[in-house]
Amino acid sequence: MSRPLAGKTVLVTGGAKRIGREIALTLARAGASVAITFGGSQAAAEETVRDLSALDVQAMAVRCELRDPEDVKQSVGAVIEEFGRLDILVNNAGTFESVALEDISVEAWDRMFEVNTRAPFLVAQAAHPALREASGRIVNIGSLGGLHPWATHGHYCTSKAALHMLSQTMAKAWAPEISVNCVAPGMIVQGEVGAGYEEFARKTPMQRNGSAEDVAAAVLFFATAPHFITGQLIAVDGGLGL
Numbered sequence: 001m002s003r004p005l006a007g008k009t010v011l012v013t014g015g016a017k018r019i020g021r022e023i024a025l026t027l028a029r030a031g032a033s034v035a036i037t038f039g040g041s042q043a044a045a046e047e048t049v050r051d052l053s054a055l056d057v058q059a060m061a062v063r064c065e066l067r068d069p070e071d072v073k074q075s076v077g078a079v080i081e082e083f084g085r086l087d088i089l090v091n092n093a094g095t096f097e098s099v100a101l102e103d104i105s106v107e108a109w110d111r112m113f114e115v116n117t118r119a120p121f122l123v124a125q126a127a128h129p130a131l132r133e134a135s136g137r138i139v140n141i142g143s144l145g146g147l148h149p150w151a152t153h154g155h156y157c158t159s160k161a162a163l164h165m166l167s168q169t170m171a172k173a174w175a176p177e178i179s180v181n182c183v184a185p186g187m188i189v190q191g192e193v194g195a196g197y198e199e200f201a202r203k204t205p206m207q208r209n210g211s212a213e214d215v216a217a218a219v220l221f222f223a224t225a226p227h228f229i230t231g232q233l234i235a236v237d238g239g240l241g242l
Contacts, residue, residue, distance in 0.1 A: 003031030004224045009058075009083040011076070013037045013066065013123055014093025016045035018190055019141070022212035023090055023219050024052060030220060033058035035079040037093065039065065058083065066093055066119035067111075076126035086130040088223050091120035091140045094160075101154040109155045116159035121166060132177040139222045140167045141215070142184040144237050160184075164233055171231035179230035181222040185215045186237025205239030 005027060015024040015036025021044075028034045034052050038045035038061055045061040052059035060082055064075035080086050095115040099108065120140055124131075131138065145153055146160030164182055171180035187200040189209040201209045218236045222229070235241055 006031030008032045008087040009085055010088040011035045011079050012090040012092055016041040016048050019212045019215050020092040021048050022216045026216035026220050028052045028055045028057045035060045037062050037064040067114045069122050072122045073126045080130050085134055086127055087134045087136045089127045089138045096156055098152045104155050112155040112159045117162045135177050138180040139219050140182045142182045144184055144186040144241050168231050179227050182233040183218045184235045186240040
């Protein structure tokens with residue numbers, strides 16, 4: 001069972017860098033063939049594909065404008081055409097910014113929802129026929145900010161809370177063929193240092209900030225857990241939200 005996803009195919013949105021890259025690599029180590037989408041990070045996407053291929057799996061990268069419904073359909077279709085199937089979708093791509101609530105523009109609000117909430121819906125909708133045929137899985141990447149209000153991240157928190165509800169709605173609407181779950185990371189650090197990060201680590205019960213590997217392990221759990229587990233949310237936050 002060292003490669004429990006052998007023979008499976010995965011699509012990870014925003015998989016070229018950071019958490020998305022680690023998710024892609026973790027699922028590839030488990031034996032899955034992996035496609036990633038990217039926006040402007042072509043060089044990083046090409047490097048990630050090389051690293052995925054080195055794990056003895058099929059790998060590809062597709063440039064996709066996740067705010068464009070037609071581009072989403074074409075990109076998902078290209079992945080399915082290349083691999084011949086799709087078993088697991090990981091909606092990882094997202095955007096984040098800190099703005100005082102009273103200063104958030106309509107444009108910033110709409111963009112946050114387009115990327116964090118509407119895009120996962122569009123990708124899942126495009127992937128639905130293939131996932132249904134494969135009795136597949138969807139794992140959405142939410143946020144601790146979707147569970148707890150952060151005063152200077154109003155549009156971000158609201159978009160992620162909506163994604164959490166979307167995950168439950170998908171789970172109910174697309175059962176029994178597709179299981180849908182959600183991973184909600186807390187403070188995840190990837191090399192960043194500073195007093196602010198240290199403060200978060202001190203007030204986290206586990207006494208450290210999270211890593212991309214922590215998030216990827218939770219995704220792997222949902223990718224390999226009993227299909228009967230659906231509509232669930234795991235906070236990967238070291239107890240920060242308690």
